[in-house]
Structures are given as C-alpha cells and as structure tokens.
Amino acid sequence: MSHHRIVISPGARSKHYWSDLWRYRGLLGFLAWRDVMVRYKQTSIGVLWAVIRPLLTLSAMWFIGWLFGAGVPEGVPRILLVAAATMPWQLFASAFDGAANSMIANSNLVTKVYFPRMILPFSTVLVSLIDMAVALLILVVLMLFHAHLPGPEILLLPVFLVQAILAALGTGLFIAALNVKYRDFRYIVPFVVQFGLYITPVAFSSSDVFGNPSIPEVLKFIYACNPMVAVIDGFRFSLFGGDLPIHWPGFLTSLTMCVLLLVLGVRYFRRTEKGFADII
Amino acid sequence: MGSAIITAEGLGKKFVLQAQRERYTALRDVLGKKARNLLGGGGGQASTNEFWALKDLSFTVQEGDRVGIVGRNGAGKSTLLKVLSRIVDPTEGRVEINGRLASLLEVGTGFHPELSGRENIFLNGSILGMSRAEIRARFDEIVAFAEVERFLDTPVKRYSSGMYVRLAFAVAAHLEPEILIVDEVLAVGDAEFQRKCIGKMKEVSSGGRTVLFVSHNMAAVQNLCNTAMYLSHGQLVSQGPTDQVVAEYLRAADGSNGSELASRNDRQGNGAIRFTQLALCDGQGRSIAAAQTGADLRMDLHFSAGHGPLRNLHVAMGIDDVYGQRILHLSNETTGQIFDVADGSSRVSIHMPRCPLLPGSYGFTLFSTVNGEMADYLLNAGTFHVESGDYFGTGRLPAGDQGSFITDHRFTLS
Ligand SMILES: Nc1ncnc2c1ncn2[C@@H]1O[C@H](COP(=O)(O)OP(=O)(O)OP(=O)(O)O)[C@@H](O)[C@H]1O
Ligand SMILES: [Mg+2]
Numbered sequence: 001m002s003h004h005r006i007v008i009s010p011g012a013r014s015k016h017y018w019s020d021l022w023r024y025r026g027l028l029g030f031l032a033w034r035d036v037m038v039r040y041k042q043t044s045i046g047v048l049w050a051v052i053r054p055l056l057t058l059s060a061m062w063f064i065g066w067l068f069g070a071g072v073p074e075g076v077p078r079i080l081l082v083a084a085a086t087m088p089w090q091l092f093a094s095a096f097d098g099a100a101n102s103m104i105a106n107s108n109l110v111t112k113v114y115f116p117r118m119i120l121p122f123s124t125v126l127v128s129l130i131d132m133a134v135a136l137l138i139l140v141v142l143m144l145f146h147a148h149l150p151g152p153e154i155l156l157l158p159v160f161l162v163q164a165i166l167a168a169l170g171t172g173l174f175i176a177a178l179n180v181k182y183r184d185f186r187y188i189v190p191f192v193v194q195f196g197l198y199i200t201p202v203a204f205s206s207s208d209v210f211g212n213p214s215i216p217e218v219l220k221f222i223y224a225c226n227p228m229v230a231v232i233d234g235f236r237f238s239l240f241g242g243d244l245p246i247h248w249p250g251f252l253t254s255l256t257m258c259v260l261l262l263v264l265g266v267r268y269f270r271r272t273e274k275g276f277a278d279i280i
Numbered sequence: 281m282g283s284a285i286i287t288a289e290g291l292g293k294k295f296v297l298q299a300q301r302e303r304y305t306a307l308r309d310v311l312g313k314k315a316r317n318l319l320g321g322g323g324g325q326a327s328t329n330e331f332w333a334l335k336d337l338s339f340t341v342q343e344g345d346r347v348g349i350v351g352r353n354g355a356g357k358s359t360l361l362k363v364l365s366r367i368v369d370p371t372e373g374r375v376e377i378n379g380r381l382a383s384l385l386e387v388g389t390g391f392h393p394e395l396s397g398r399e400n401i402f403l404n405g406s407i408l409g410m411s412r413a414e415i416r417a418r419f420d421e422i423v424a425f426a427e428v429e430r431f432l433d434t435p436v437k438r439y440s441s442g443m444y445v446r447l448a449f450a451v452a453a454h455l456e457p458e459i460l461i462v463d464e465v466l467a468v469g470d471a472e473f474q475r476k477c478i479g480k481m482k483e484v485s486s487g488g489r490t491v492l493f494v495s496h497n498m499a500a501v502q503n504l505c506n507t508a509m510y511l512s513h514g515q516l517v518s519q520g521p522t523d524q525v526v527a528e529y530l531r532a533a534d535g536s537n538g539s540e541l542a543s544r545n546d547r548q549g550n551g552a553i554r555f556t557q558l559a560l561c562d563g564q565g566r567s568i569a570a571a572q573t574g575a576d577l578r579m580d581l582h583f584s585a586g587h588g589p590l591r592n593l594h595v596a597m598g599i600d601d602v603y604g605q606r607i608l609h610l611s612n613e614t615t616g617q618i619f620d621v622a623d624g625s626s627r628v629s630i631h632m633p634r635c636p637l638l639p640g641s642y643g644f645t646l647f648s649t650v651n652g653e654m655a656d657y658l659l660n661a662g663t664f665h666v667e668s669g670d671y672f673g674t675g676r677l678p679a680g681d682q683g684s685f686i687t688d689h690r691f692t693l694s
Contacts, residue, residue: 004458008366008375030406034392034399041394041435112389113407114366274369277362278295 011274021116028119031106032126050134058086058138061203070204071211076240077146083139084239085202085232088164091132092228093193095165098124099172100189103180107280117273121172125165132161143239151241160234163258167227170262173269180272180280200228205236210247221253227261230254284378285459285490286341286364291373293334293359293514333359334514337373346491348505348522350498350529356514357494361385361463364492379458379490382409387465388448393437397428397447400436404451418454425480426450446473453480459490478504498526498602541646541661542584552655553590555646557582560664571664573686574671577635581628581646583656591651593619595628600643600660601684607642636685638677639668 043049062082072078099121103110106120143149171192179185201209209215209223223229230251236244333356341347349357362368364375365383390407391400401422405415423429426447428439436444449465462481478500485491485504495501501508501522508525510517518525542556560568563576571577581595596611610630612619619628642665646658668677671686678686 004378004380006366006377006381008363008370008377010370010372026411027406030403034395034403037399038392038394109390109407111362111367112385113383115407277368 017116017270021118021122024115024119027115028123028126031119031123032130035124035127036130047134050131051138053131054086054090054135054138057090057197058083061086061197065203068204071208073205073207073240073244076244077148080142080146080148080239081205081236081244082203083142084236085200085205087132087135087139088160088231088235089197089200089202089228090135091128091161091164092168092231093196094128094131095125095168096172096175097189097193098128099169100175100179101186102172103176103276103280104183104186110280111277117276118173118269121169121176125169125172128168129165148240150239153238153241156234156238160231160238163234163255164228164231166262167231167258170227170258170265173265174261177269177272177276180276196226196228199223200226201232205244206233206247206250207244210250220250224250224253225257227254227258230258283343284340285343285345286339286375286377286492288340288364288375289338289373291334291337291360291363291375292332292371293356293363293368294371295331295333297329297331332371332514334363334370337511337514337516339509339516339519341490341492343379343490344488345507346485346505347493348501348508348525349492349494349511350496350501350508350526351511355511357511358385358463359514360511361461361492361494365461377459381459381461382455382457383461383463384408384452384455384465385461385463387445387452391436391444391448394435396433396435397423397439398432400447401451404448405454408452408455409457410455414456422447422450422454425453425476442473449473449477453477453484457489459492460484461492463494464496474500496604498529498604502526541658544658544661546659548657549648549654550650552650552653553583553585553593553648554656555581555583555648555658555661558644558646558662558664569665571635571637571666572669573636573638573666573677574634574669577632579630579632581630582626583628583648584626587623589623590619590621590625592649593621593628594649595619596647597630598645598647599637600645602641602643604643607684608637634671635666635669636671636687637666638682638684638686639666640684641665642684 039049040047058079062079065078065082072081102120102124103117109115109120110117175185175189206229210220231254233244233246233251233254237246337360349360351357359368361383362385363370364377365381365385367383367385388404390404392403395403401419402412402415405422406412410418423432426443426449428443428447431439431443436447439447452465465477481491481493481504491504493501493505505522507520508522509519510525510529518528541558542554547554557580559580559582560571561578561580562568562572563578565578579597581597594611594613596609596613598606599608599610601607612628641663643663644661646656646661648655648657671677
C-alpha cells in the first residue's frame with residue numbers, strides 16, 4: 001500500500017495546501033492552455049485581438065490625457081507615458097476579470113473533481129500574462145520608435161509586474177469567492193474595470209494628483225488607496241527613471257493596500273472554498 | 281485479507297437549502313409571517329431548510345474490495361462519493377483514506393467542445409489527475425479503446441454522442457489509482473459499449489485495485505462487486521456480500537407496494553387524474569400483499585380526479601424486471617377499451633388471469649392521458665412482489681434465474 005494517506009474531517013484545512021497547489025501545477029498549465037486554445041479557435045482573427053485591445057485603450061487614454069492637458073514630464077512623449085500605464089492596467093483588468101469569474105465559469109469542474117480551488121484563478125492569470133507579453137511588445141516598439149532607452153531602473157520592472165498580478169489576484173480571489181455565493185458580484189467586475197480606468201493614473205500621472213494643491217488631502221489619500229497606483233507609478237519609474245520620481249507616501253499607501261487585499265482575499269477564499277461545491 | 285483502505289466514522293453531510301434569493305427578502309419574510317398568522321397557522325413551526333444528505337455513516341472498505349453502493353434516488357450515494365473525493369466537505373465525522381484515489385463522477389468532465397479529441401484526452405486526463413507523461417504513455421491505448429483514431433483531430437463538438445462518451449470513458453478507464461470511485465457512468469452509451477465498460481472495470485479491479493461503484497443497474501453491481509452497501513435517506517442500512525445486500529435493497533423497495541403514490545411529487549402531466557395507489561387483489565377481490573404466479577390477479581390503480589367527465593381516458597402500466605428492463609406494457613389502448621367516463625370514477629383495474637410473472641420483484645411505471653393530453657406520468661412509481669405459485673398444476677416452476685415469464689405451452693414427441 002502506498003504511503004498516501006488522507007484524513008477528511010469537517011473544516012480540516014490541508015496542512016499541505018501550498019505544496020498541493022504546486023503538485024497540481026500540471027492542471028494549472030492545462031487549464032490555461034485550454035483557455036488560450038479555445039479563444040484562438042473561436043475567434044477568426046485570434047491573436048490579433050491581443051494587439052487590438054491594448055492599442056484601442058492606449059489611443060483612447062492618450063486622447064483623454066491630451067484633451068484635459070494632463071502633465072507630461074520633460075522629454076517623455078505622452079504616448080509613451082500612457083503606454084507605460086496601459087500595459088499594467090490591461091494586465092490587471094484581464095487577470096482580475098478572469099480570476100473573479102473563474103469559479104462560475106468552471107462550475108462543472110468544481111462540482112465533479114477535486115483540486116485546490118485556487119488553481120482556477122491562477123490559471124486565468126497565466127492566460128492574461130500571455131496577453132501581457134503581446135502588449136509589452138507594443139510598448140517596446142513604441143519606445144524604439146521614439147528612441148527612448150530606459151536606464152538601469154528597468155531592472156525593477158518585473159517587481160512591478162508581479163505586484164500588478166498580486167493586486168489582481170487579491171481582489172480577484174475575493175470576488176471569485178463572493179461570486180459563488182452571491183451572483184450579484186458578477187456585475188461588480190465590469191464596473192470595477194471600467195471605473196478603475198478613470199481613477200487610476202493611466203491617462204494622467206500621479207504627480208498631477210499629489211502635486212495639485214487644490215485637491216484636498218483626504219481625496220489624495222483615497223486616490224492612493226488604489227493598489228494599481230503603486231504599480232503604475234513603479235512602471236513609469238522603471239521606464240523613465242528620474243523623469244518621473246515616485247511619490248513615496250502615496251506609493252507606500254498603495255502598496256500596503258495591495259498587500260492587505262491579497263492577504264484578505266487569500267484568507268477569505270481559503271475559508272470559503274470548502275463550501276463552493278455545495279452552493280455553486 | 282487486505283487491510284482497511286477507507287475508514288469512515290460517523291460521517292454526516294448537511295446541506296442548507298437556499299431559498300430563491302430575491303431583492304426584498306426581509307420585507308417579504310415579514311409580510312409572509314403576518315399572513316400566516318392571520319390565516320391561523322400561527323403555531324406552526326417554520327420548516328427548517330436544513331437537510332442531512334448523509335447521516336451517521338460508518339463503514340470500512342478493505343483493500344482490493346469492489347464495493348457496490350445501491351439505494352434509491354436521493355439516498356445520498358453521489359454525496360458520499362463526493363465527500364470521499366474531497367469535493368464536498370463533510371459536516372461531521374471523519375474519513376481516513378490510505379491510497380491514491382481517483383473519481384469518475386461524470387463522463388467527460390471538463391471536455392471542451394471546441395477542442396479536438398487529442399487535445400481533450402490531455403485536458404481530461406490532467407483533470408482526472410494524470411500527469412502529462414502518464415497520458416502520453418497511455419495515449420495509444422486510450423485511442424484504441426475509444427475507437428476514434430480517424431477523428432482525433434476533429435473538435436469533439438462534431439462527434440456523435442456515442443463517440444464522445446466512448447472517448448471520455450476511455451480516458452477515465454486508463455487511470456491507475458489505488459482506489460477508483462465511479463458514479464453511475466454506465467447509464468450512457470449503447471449496450472455494446474456498456475458491456476465493454478463493465479469488462480474494462482472488471483479488468484481494472486481484478487488488478488487488486490479497490491473500486492467503489494454506484495449504480496442502479498443491479499446486474500452490473502452483482503457482476504462487478506464482491507461486497508455492497510445499501511444507503512437509504514443518507515444512512516447505511518446494510519453492508520455485506522453483494523447478493524444479500526441487493527436482495528435486501530430490492531425487498532425494501534417493496535415498501536412502496538400499495539402505497540404512497542399520492543405523495544409523490546416527481547410526476548409529470550396536467551393532473552387531470554393522479555394515481556394514488558396500486559393495490560393487488562386475488563381473483564375473489566380480496567386484497568393481497570403479493571401476487572402469485574399462476575393465480576388470477578387484479579391490479580387496482582386508484583386515482584383522484586377533478587369533477588366532470590373524463591374523456592378518452594387512457595391508462596398504461598409498464599412493468600420492469602429487477603434490472604430495470606421493461607418486460608411488459610399493459611394498456612387499454614392496445615386492448616382496444618376506450619374509457620369515456622362520467623364523474624365519480626376512481627379506479628382502473630387490470631385483470632390478469634393466471635399471472636404469468638415468475639417469482640421476484642417487479643418495478644412499475646404508470647402513465648395516463650385524458651383527452652389526448654398527458655394527465656399523469658410516474659416513472660418508477662414503485663415495485664410489487666410476485667410469490668411462487670403453481671402455474672401448471674405440477675407444483676413446478678422454472679428455476680429463479682430462468683427468465684421472468686411463464687406461458688401455457690405443451691410438448692409433443694413424434
Ligand atoms: N449541493 C446540494 N445542495 C442541496 N441539496 C443537495 C445538494 N447535493 C445533493 N443534495 C441533496 O442530497 C440528497 C442526496 O443526493 P445524491 O445526489 O447524493 O443522491 P443519489 O443517491 O446520488 O441519487 P441518484 O440515484 O438520483 O443519483 C438529495 O436529496 C439531493 O437533493
Ligand atoms: Mg447520484
């Protein structure tokens with residue numbers, strides 16, 4: 001007999017939750033692969049969508065920034081400034097959207113097979129990373145076109161990429177778990193994505209907010225509570241360096257929120273996941 | 281003798297039945313309560329919306345056992361398998377499992393219609409817990425078992441439903457866990473395929489693997505399993521050698537004889553009539569508990585009907601053997617008796633001179649139409665029992681496993 005031993009009892013939390021998650025990485029990969037395959041089989045221009053979507057958002061945000069005369073630092077073309085924010089925002093938006101809907105979208109799996117449920121949101125994040133790779137290419141092309149070479153700060157970029165993913169996962173896990181019980185949360189997702197685009201520094205930059213004396217402090221604080229603020233400020237910093245210095249109090253507030261949401265999201269998800277199959 | 285591979289102690293699972301959520305729940309509840317009080321039902325206790333699908337279940341399964349799990353619809357069989365598979369969390373109790381467990385609760389879980397057969401084999405295999413290397417190693421076997429070589433690169437949405445099921449079962453059949461859990465998957469596919477599946481499952485289990493197998497097909501259970509468990513209302517009624525347990529299950533199903541059809545709510549039809557009871561009577565019209573082979577039998581189908589005449593009343597009764605196979609269909613349409621009845625009827629009787637059914641349990645399904653519209657349809661309405669009797673006046677009947685029927689016949693020698 002093998003040494004595989006499982007004890008099932010009410011509310012027992014697997015001591016090996018995270019190693020279990022690691023053991024199921026094969027399934028994680030397959031689910032992400034499935035989503036990508038299906039997407040490209042169902043759409044006739046397949047891969048092109050991964051290019052068109054960020055390009056459209058980019059143009060719109062560029063236009064809005066230009067229309068309202070959002071500040072642009074010396075020597076940085078507006079289009080680059082906006083592109084540096086559109087990319088992480090797109091990553092966040094698609095990862096958040098995917099994660100939040102992942103349980104409902106795979107309810108047949110949830111009720112028929114065992115696996116650590118977190119596999120599902122994780123796999124949707126993998127899918128959005130592929131989109132992100134395409135969008136990143138656009139950014140590279142734009143930077144080459146404007147002959148803008150980043151400094152050594154570019155080495156920090158992966159850190160902020162990870163942060164964008166964690167921000168999406170934290171919120172996504174929360175909504176995913178809530179979505180199982182209260183389907184109303186499905187309607188919150190598009191709202192967050194749409195509304196978020198306007199309160200996140202995509203068309204403008206954080207210095208427009210923090211540097212504006214006519215904005216009350218409390219609003220500045222609320223603005224900084226958005227976990228994506230730190231991500232985007234970080235992105236711009238790693239691409240444009242000293243041209244766009246980080247506003248530290250705001251950055252730290254935003255970072256704290258990101259970590260807080262992640263911890264709460266993971267905890268809430270783990271606390272409720274045992275009951276998913278009962279009610280989904 | 282193997283050692284215990286699954287040990288369950290006091291297992292229970294409670295579901296909270298959720299009412300349809302609406303926006304003004306609180307307000308509606310308050311108003312509802314007021315209305316109830318006004319109508320005089322005030323003292324009545326609000327019905328709890330909790331429900332124990334499994335209760336106080338303790339059992340052990342030995343290594344290498346092939347366990348059949350039987351029970352009526354809603355007995356909790358699937359819920360038990362889900363608890364063992366860690367899909368749902370038990371509410372109380374404890375289970376210890378000593379081995380790698382794979383479960384097949386549905387054929388083709390996670391199949392995606394847009395993906396090709398080849399892609400789905402990998403996806404489904406991985407969902408069922410196989411590693412990429414394992415799937416690759418068994419790929420050819422799976423394809424050969426499913427007989428879909430030519431369609432490997434066709435999206436499965438273009439498969440016939442038979443091909444789809446074959447492919448899905450093939451993947452699952454090539455799992456190699458120490459414990460295999462299978463829920464009612466043989467209900468699909470044609471007879472040929474079912475035979476192949478049972479063969480494959482036998483092969484799997486003869487390799488010393490432990491199998492838990494839920495089915496309503498008693499022949500399959502008896503064929504495949506060496507022990508069985510009988511669940512009823514979430515509780516374990518008996519566990520032991522398959523034949524004993526199956527016999528007990530079939531006997532207990534008799535409980536519905538001459539009974540509770542009125543309270544059944546799994547019926548279809550417009551309700552112009554509703555069957556309330558099947559009662560068995562002998563040739564003199566005396567009520568009997570079981571029919572007897574060779575004795576005159578009258579089956580009284582009691583029904584309730586609204587007022588007014590029943591135009592063109594058509595009543596049919598299907599009789600099934602213990603394996604769920606339809607063996608008889610009795611209908612006033614085929615006998616050419618058309619009923620146009622006035623107000624006040626409440627019983628249709630089927631007279632069967634010299635009952636030709638051999639001793640055993642039989643299930644029955646009831647169907648009726650009034651004026652061409654389905655009035656009442658009760659699938660698997662219940663069972664009745666036939667006792668041994670003297671058909672030929674010789675005191676002899678064929679042995680128990682020699683069919684379900686007897687009929688008048690004569691031998692000559694020339
Ligand atoms: N998620 C759920 N929420 C509420 N009730 C449930 C849930 N799942 C199952 N039940 C109830 O639990 C009972 C047992 O269901 P289960 O599916 O285990 O029956 P079963 O023995 O497999 O029946 P069948 O032979 O029809 O497959 C049923 O009354 C069912 O309605
Ligand atoms: Mg079932």
